[in-house]
Each structure stands twice: as C-alpha cells, then as structure tokens.
Amino acid sequence: MILYLLRRLVLLAFVFIALSILAFSLGYLFPGEPWQNFSGLRSASSEQLAQLTTLYRLDQGYIAQYLAYLTRIFSGDWGLSFASQQPLLQEMLTLLPATLELAAYALFISFFIGIPIGIIAAVKPDGVLSKLISAIAVTGYSIPVFWWALLLIMLFSLGLGWLPTAGRIGVLYEVNHVTGFMLLDILLSDSHHQQEALINALRHLLLPTLVLATFPTTVMIRFTRDSMLDVWEQSYIKTARAKGLNRGQVLYRHGLRNALLPVIRQIGLQFSTLITLAMITEVIFSWPGIGRWLIDSIYQRNYPAIQAGLLVISTLVISVNMLTEILHTLFNPLARKR
C-alpha cells in the first residue's frame, strides 16, 4: 500500500509538472505579448518592461522562464486580471468556494439519492418500477443542462414566482466572506436576520443545485444499477445464498460492498463533467463562481485569467481524481496488485 501511495505521488508530481508546462506555454500561445499574458498589465512603460523582463527572465531561454514562472506560482504572484486589474489568486480564492459549494451539494445529492434509487432499480430488473427508473435516468442524462435550467426558470421563477432566478442571496442581505461557503458564512454570522438570510440563500440555491445534480444523479442511478446487477451474478453471491443468508443479509454483506466499489471510482471520473456542467449552470443562474468568471474572461479576452483558471480547475479535478482512486484502492485490495 505504501509503495502504491508513493507511486501515485510520483505520478501526481509528474502530472502537475506537465500541467504547469501547459499553463506556461499558454503565455506564448495566447494572442498578445508574453509579458502581458504573464503579468496581466495591458501596457507598461519602458522601465517597467525592463523590470518585467528581468523578473520573468524573458531574455533567457524557455527553461529559465519556466522556472521563474514556477517560483512565481508558488510564491502566490499569479499576475493581474486584464479586466479588473486585481491580483488573480485573490480573485479566484473568493470565487472558487461558490463553485465548490454548488458542486458539492450536487455530488451529495447524486450520492444520497442516486445510489439508493439505483439499488432499488436493481432489485427486480424486469419490474415496472425498475423500467420506470431506467426511463427517468436516461431522460435525465440526455437533457441538455442549459435547456433544462431555462425550463425550470420558466416554470418556477417566471411562471409560478416561487424561486429567484439569479445570484446566491438577495441583495438585502450582507454576509461577510469568511469561508466563502454561503450557508456556513450565514451560520457563522451573528446578525438578527440569520434565519431569513438562511432561507433566502436556500431558495437561491435550490434551482441551480437541482439543475446541476440532474446529470450526476441519473448517471449514478444507472451505474449503481448496472454494477449491482453485475455483482448479483457472481458466484460468491450464490455461495452466500446457499449458506442460508436471507436476501437482505446477502445484499448488505456481499452485494453492496462489492457493487459500490466501482461507484467510488465513478465519482472521480464524473468530476470533470460535473465541473463543465457547473460552469454552464453558473452562467445561466448568474452564480458568482469560477466557471462564470472563466466564461466572462473569454468574452473579455482576459488571457491571464484563463491561464490561472486552467491551473486551479485542473488541480482541483486532478486532486479529486487521485483521492477517489486512492480511496478505491484502500477499499479494494484487488486493485492494489497492479
């Protein structure tokens, strides 16, 4: 296991080096001068330019420039945003929690609704209930997320007027940025209107979470169902039945434990799709997260922001991937052999 972890860590380091090389080369690939893309300054006086050249080692070879870039990344100097002229790292650190909050709730729903429904669908694979669940699942992962979001907004916000269409919380409430997670921040604040603020934030949260959760939940239903059906045909299930265990015991002790192993892995594989969907959802619901910020950056030709966004989002996805893989190996001794 330790050897396995070490190998994973080496791989992780390798992947991060490749990622940083990609992000560095974007400075050259994007339109505009490399010093503009690295610093985020639109124009510079001649002495500023000379200063940047020495700082970024632009007069030296690519390897020296790359090393200078790495030092800057690690020291937290990520350059400025073209649009706001604010430091990028700080800007992203305020935006990232909003995206994480949305993605985390969607993942949570997919876990706690998708898996049980998938198991129910696997109990009688040819029954009416199972067919119905499968039909709903295939509808759920076929629906384009932006259209689904528009339909729900039309129905619940514009038609019925139950839920707000955009933002994280009403403009009347002021919540201090502590953790960046809205619900936590509200609970941490000691205002008189905590209760109202919480309800308001939840109302804002409901539609985006529902939209974002649709795809992972339905994929999870199908995956759990298939995985369950696969495991149910294994010979150790027959053995367990032959031993005289009843259906529930077999399901819990032998079926679930084996069927849910690939599900852990699936979370890691689905995470990158989830982030793509979160970006689209954020645009539609004007959710102040990193996805909307990135898509705005492309409209504004804000190249330093795209470069930084690539680093942050990919690091996030890679870490989640690696974590689920390690968890999978931890729970599944068979996977350690490789």
Next chain:
Amino acid sequence: MAKFRLLPDEYLARSPLTQLWREFSRQHSAIAGLILFSGFFLLALLSPLITPHDPYLQNDALLLLPPSWSELGLVQYPFGTDDLGRDMFSRLLVGARYTFGIAMITVLGALIMGLLLGTLAGMSRGVKSSVFNHVLDLALTIPSLLLAIIIVAILGPGLLNTTWAIMLALLPQFVHGIRNAIAEQLNQDYVIAYRLDGANNWQVFSRIVLPNIWERLTLMATMALSTAILDIAALGFLGLGAQAPTAEWGAIIADSLDLIYVAPVGVAIPGLLIFLAVLSVNLVGDGLRAAAKKRREN
C-alpha cells in the same frame, strides 16, 4: 459420452452480427432510439434539399411570425419566424447538420485518432506505454469546456475550432478504452496460437484484435456521440462555438433567449431537438450494450 455434432446449434451458427441484431431488436426502446437516430442522420445528410425556405433568408415582412398552430401563424411557416424573419422550421432542419452531423464527424475523427494512438499504446510495452498513459491521465482530467475555452482563446471562436476542442476532449477516453481492449485481447490464447502459426503484428491486429473489439468501439462511439452533441450545443449556446447566423441548435436557443416571452418556440423546440438527438443516441447505446452482453452470455 460427448455427442458429436457436425453443425452447432441453430443459434450459434448465426454470425455474431445477426445474433447482436436479434438481441437488439427485441428491445423496444432501442428500436425506437434507432428509428429516431436514423431520422436525425438522414436529416443531417439531406436537410438542405428539404428545407421549404432558405434558412438564412431574412424576410422583413414576416418578423416574429407565431407558429402555425396559433391563429396568427401561417401554414407555410410551421414554427413561425425569428426576429429577422428567417423561417424557424428550415433553420431547425439545417441545424441537424451542425449539431448532429458535426458531432458525428467529431466522434469519427476522435475514433480514428484514438484507434491509431490506442493501438500504438496497446501493442507497445514498457516505458513508452507508461509515459503515454501518464500524459493521458492529464488530458482526461481537463474538463471539456475548459479545453474549449483555451482553444477558443488561442484560435478565436467558431464551430471548427470548438470541434477540435471537443475532439481533443473525447480522445483520451477512446485511447484509454482501446488500449485496454487491445491489451485484453493480446492475452487471449487464440492470439498466441495465431502467433505460433507465424502471424506478424499487423495480421494479429487486423484479423484477431479488430474483429473482437469493434463491439466495444461502437459502444464507446455512442457514448462519445451523446457527449459531443451536448458539448457542441452548450458551446453554441455560450457563444463560443457556432457563430451568429449559423443555424446550430444551441446558438438558436441563445439567439431566441431575449425573446423568450414573445416567442418561446425559439427556445423550446431547438432544446427539444437536442434532447431527442441525445436521447436517441443513448437509447441505441444502451440497447447495444444490453444486446452485446446477452450475446456473450449465450
């Protein structure tokens, strides 16, 4: 005593393709999906021939005509016209070319590239294949939309540029899948037997590996196709993919969004078409998967 039979069972005597079709055609949902899929496919091929009006012709006498089922609509314009007087029905028909047709081309391109790279990775061993795998691991983790944003930032927006992005985003899963499928095949006894007969790498690949993995290839392609359709439509909707006059379904939704109160048809029907296109692909894919599983069990 084992019974000697000159001919195997009637069922086993059929070719694998026939067996697969038998299992496939038993599922109603899969057949419905296949019909829908063929409809979209034909539409993508033939749509310029069957559009009643020019989809790009702006007719300022007929701006924002309601659909023909409303009292103010005209029967010549089944879904009405948009804010520039272009016939919605023709635009939607031509849209099948962009959203569905280009998605198919993208998948085909990714499949061919994936087959090349996956074969190289699957047939080679040692350091080369391990380095290759690590690069793939990186590529797998970059979300497709982020990849598209980066490519659009370098090359500028447009349908063709996002096609490259989607192709690149689909490629790693193909290479991974094909590599694993080939590695699995090469471990089989019949490969060793064929090698002992003196077959070289190319013969092993073309006579044994390829016929045995095409089923998985088709499955991978259907899964990738639904992703590709959704991605093309999403990028069109965000304004990064197909640009303004192009009648791509996602771009039509983005165009009609400002007029959602006046003409909800412009948002509802393109969305429904995207949904049906993806649904048909998913139904066919699920049906194929179930049929392939049943065929192998028999």
